[in-house]
Structure formats: structure tokens, C-alpha cells
Amino acid sequence: MNLVIKDISDYLQNKLQNTLDQITGAEQPTVYYNVQSHSQQILSRLPQLNQKYRPTPWLSNPHLHLIYFDLIKKRTIRLKYDRVDQLKMSDGGVTAIAWYGLDLPTDTPTIVLMHTITGSPESMRELVKDLNAYTGWRIALCLRRGHAGLPMPVAKMNLFGSTDDLREQIAYIQNKFPQSDLYGVGSSAGTGLLVRYLGEEGENTPLKAAFALCPGYNTETGFGNVHPFYSKMMTKKLFTKFIKPYTQTWQQTASLSKVLQAKNLLEFEQAYFEMAGYQDYESYTQATNPIYVFENVKIPLMILNAEDDPVCHIKNFEPYKEVIRQMPNIVVVTTKKGSHCGFYEGLSTRSWATRLMADYLKNLQS
Template identity: 75%
Template sequence: MSVVNKVGNLAQKLLDQITGAEKPKLYYDPKGDLKDVLTQLPQLQQKYRPTPWLSNHHAHLLYFDLIKKKSVKLKYDHTEQLTMQDGGITAITWYGYDLPKDTPTIVLMHTITGTPDSMRELVRDLNAYTGWRIALCLRRGHAGLPMPIPQMSVFGSTHDLREQLSVIQNHFPQSDLYAVGSSAGTGVLVRYLGEEGGNAPFKASFAMCPGYDTEKGFENVHPFYSKMMTKKLFKAFIYPYQNTWKSVESVQQVLATKNLQEFQNSYFEMAGYVDYASYNQAVNPIYVFENVKIPLMVLNSEDDPVCSIKNFEPYKQTVQGMPNIVVVTTKKGSHCGFYEGIQTKSWASRLIADYFKAFNK
């Protein structure tokens, strides 16, 4: 080895130590259904090296939320508003709609206050890496959708998702479906997968930065982000729809909450339930998690200040006994960022795409 190579290797090792670059950890059943798929993902055998100036999890998250989201340019094909059976409004925002009808479709479930604009980077990346169609499923009240019915849910509704999937399948009956949930979107994804079991229409699914047990997950959110995100919920779902919420007495109590845990404990009536216990039983994905039957890859960062890695701890053994699930954890990556390289490209988007393509051969 030349002197130049030795110096380069030493410099890389030093940079890796400083930035926290490590190989991902995998939690799965080594005799399970995903063992062959994992051999097709060399990315998981290499170090995830975060962008050096984003190795701090707060810097990484703020860059993702305040800079990267706003810098990505993407023109969607169109947004299709849907009226649910109870009169509520959801929508599907399409990208790659006019691709051949048998092109696979990635069904994307967005973040806690997600909009087409905030999801542009992930939509762009998944389309670029796969060449597939993207169907972004908007939940009630997101992106300024009309809210004629006083009902919304932070984690979404599997009833609404079923209606959205029916529309997608009617448009493209020949298209194989894949599913991605991002942050809060993992709640409705995993809840749906558990409710449907082997009947879920997806060939494979991916949950990025889930909180696992939604009853307890908000307890571990960093206080700054919990307070900030609670205010964002007010601005997105309550203030613009004050006429809609007039008949819901608990709204003022919800507006008095200071963090996400308080918000969730108080807003059950806004989600359509008579008490918190009923809401939690109907929405929490952890109650049906062990009934997920299709392939599911989960990605968490150990330095995530929003969906803490602590939330995964109670389920490590369970996951390693399930043949169709693998949980990938990285030392760095913050919340939904996972940026690498000078150009701050998403390591996670590349992983999602390669994982899905392994099922499309």
C-alpha cells in the first residue's frame, strides 16, 4: 500500500470516528424469509457515513426540515381529491401517473404534518432510483384539504387508507404495489399491515423512523421538538378549521396542551373516539404488529431526537422471531434525514429503492 493510500485510510478512519460512521445493525430472523433479500443489499454491509457537518443530530434534523425540504424542486402530475364514505376529504398526489400502467406503484404515507411540498425529496428520490410511480396518500386536513367532517388523526385512518388503495388499484390494476411510511406515516402503514395480515396488497413495505408503540412514543420526543410540533399541529389542523370544530367541545382543552404526549391524550374526540382508550386501541400499530405478514423493513437512527431508539427496545426479541421483518439501525441519521456525502443525498432513499427492487425481479 502506498504512503498516499495509508494516509487516506488513516484520514478516513479519523473522520469516521469523529462523525460516528458505522455499519448498520440488523435485527431479524436469520432463518427467515428476508435472508436472501438482505444479501442483495450491499449498502447494509458498508458503513453509513453521515455528511460530516451534519453528524450532530440536531443540525441534521434542522437541515432536513428547514433547508433541504424547501430546496427540492418537483412538479407533481396532479392531486386527486377523494370523498370518504363518511363525507371526509382525503387525496392522492401523483408523480409518474402517466408511466405504463404495469409500472410498479409506491404508496407513500407522509409525516405528522406532511404535505406534497414537504415530501418532495422522498418522492423525487424514490422515482429517480426506481423509475416507478409514486402515490402520496394525503390524510384529512393535510395540505389545506377541505375538512367538512370534524375528524382528523395524527397517525391516519386505516379506513381512509383502504379507500385510497381502492382508488389506486382501480386506476392501475396491473401495477404491483409497494408501501413506504415516513415517521408518523408508519403508524397507519403498520396498523394497516397488521389488520390485513396476509391480505395486504403490497409486495413489500418500508417503515422509516417509526415510534412503535404510539401510546408511549411521544414521551421520548426531545422537549424542544415536542413543543414545536404541537404548535404545528394547531396551525395545520385546528386554526384553519375553527368552524369545523365548533361542535367538538374538547378542542379548547387540546389547544391548552404543551407537548405531543398531552396533545395525543386530549385529542381523541377530534379523531372520532369517545375516550382515549378507544382511540389507542383502534389506532396503535403495536397491538397488531405481530400479525404483519408481508415483508417489512424498518429503519431507525440511534440518534433520532423525535422517534427515539428507546421505543424499539421492548420489541427487539419479537422482531428477531418474525420471519418477514428486519429492523435496521444506524448510529447516525437523526430523524428522516440520513444524509451522506457532500451533496447531502439520502442514504435511506437509496436503501428503500434497492430493497423494493429486490422483490421486483
């Protein structure tokens, strides 16, 4: 009798779970990779990829998910960075590194973290805290020019960051912790900087492996696929963060008036090239678009996109599926749900994505 009751209970629980999965869009992730490569060995050690990603039920709508991620969850995270070091770049510009885990043993691995389009130490606290909790590693959040209210003595900024600046930041990290293995993580716009850097460096990068969370792939077309509401809202945020506080910095910038006329991210990105230090849009994109050097990435790299992402649309990934299937070191994971950088699961709204990136990087630890 007890076995019959248990069987009925299990049946009802499975039925309920399947119904909930259908309502919330829970599905097993899809994985794209070269089946002839060594990636299969790594994937076999990541059980998450063989299970359904079940979004937090009330966050299965991508817009609710993004609102919760950006306006609610970020404000609940309590984390105090150990220190923020301002760095003077070779051209006189200023970047910074926000540290978490400075007291860890000197040979503890360090995650070099590249933030979002308007990222700051405050906005990145959740990812910093969770990565440290899941890995036990040190986090070095690399702040780009103009972010977090940094002084801007040189009239130069970049939505995706500068690989030259990143090299100087990585050299600073290496000098401070020469015994620490380095791993890279990019979030949203930070993935553009991460992948561009990896493609330029090829086998010469000190990073052992990397993870790109919600990339837009081709920066020349990706902004055109952003949901109009978010595109307009984020453009206004760019004015607030990087233009208005630095009016003295930009007073000699001839294209400033055109930049201020931008109504969306695509218009902003096509107009601001002078602010990034380039004479025209073509030279800017040739020097910064990660897609031009993507096939030269040599270290293991996992990429995660959600099919319902309203900011970095899944259609950005379509042109590169076959290329990725031929590359021996790249794995792309897509989920049906997850929105933009959230990927919350369970009642506690913990990030499914951060757990995956931590497990991936730990499995590649040398």
C-alpha cells in the same frame, strides 16, 4: 518505488478516513431479523448494510442534521406533481392523492407513500423525487384529512391517519392502475398508519412489501420520548395546521379547549381522541396503535431507525427487539447517525435511507 508511494498514499487515505469516521460517528448498520427466515437472502443483496453509513461530515450532529432536513433541504427540491386527486370518503370526509409518474406504463409498480405528522405534497417532494429516481416507479402520495389545506366537511382527523381512509385510497389506486404492483412506504408518523394497516390486513393486503422510515413504534409512549424542544414546536404546528384553519369544523367538539391546553405532543395525543372519532383515549388507542397488530404483519417489511433520532427515540424500539427476531418477514436496521428521516451522506447530501428503501423494494419486486 511507485508501489511504495501507492502503499503510503493508501495508508494515509485510510488513516484519514478512519479518523473522520471516528469524528462523525460513521459505523456499519446493525440489523435485527430472524436468522432462520428468508430475510437473509434479501439482505445479501443489499451491499449498503455491509458498509459504513457515513453521514455528511457537517451534519453529524442530530440537531443540525434535522434542521438541515426540515428547514433547508426541503426548500431546495424542485418537483411538480402530475395531479392531485381529491377523494370523498364513505363518511363524507376528504382525502387526496398526489401523483408523480402518471405517464409511466400502466404496469409500472406504484409506491403508496404515507407522509409525516404534518406532511404535505411540498414537504414530501424530496422523498417522492428520490424514490422515483432510484426505482423508476410511480408514486402515489396519500394525503390524510386536513393536510395540505384540504377541506374538512366532517369533524374528524387523526395524527397517524385512518386505515379505513387508506383502504379507500388504495382501492382508488388499484382501480386506476389495475396492472400495477403496489408497495408501501411510511415516513415518521406515516409508519404508524402503514404498520397498523398491514397488521389489520395480514395476508389480505395488496401491498407486496413495505418500508417504514423512522417509526416511533408504540404510539401511546413514543411521544413521551420526543426531545422537549421538538415536542413543543410540533404541537404548535399542529394547532396551526389542523385546529385554527378549521374553527367552524371543531366548534361542536367538547374537548377542544383541553386539546388547546396541550403543551407537548404527548398531551395533545392524549386529549384529541374525540377529534379522531372516538369516545375515550382507550378506544382510540386500541383502534389505532400499530403495536397491537404488529405481529400480524405478513408481508416483507424493513424498518429503519437512527440511534441519534431526537424525535422517534431509539428507546422506543427496545421492547420489541426479541419479538422482531422471531418474526420471519421483518427486518430492522439501525444506524448510529442519521437523525430523524434525514440520513444524508456525501457532499451532495443525498439520502442514504432512500437508496436503501429503493433497493430493498426492487429486490422484492414480483
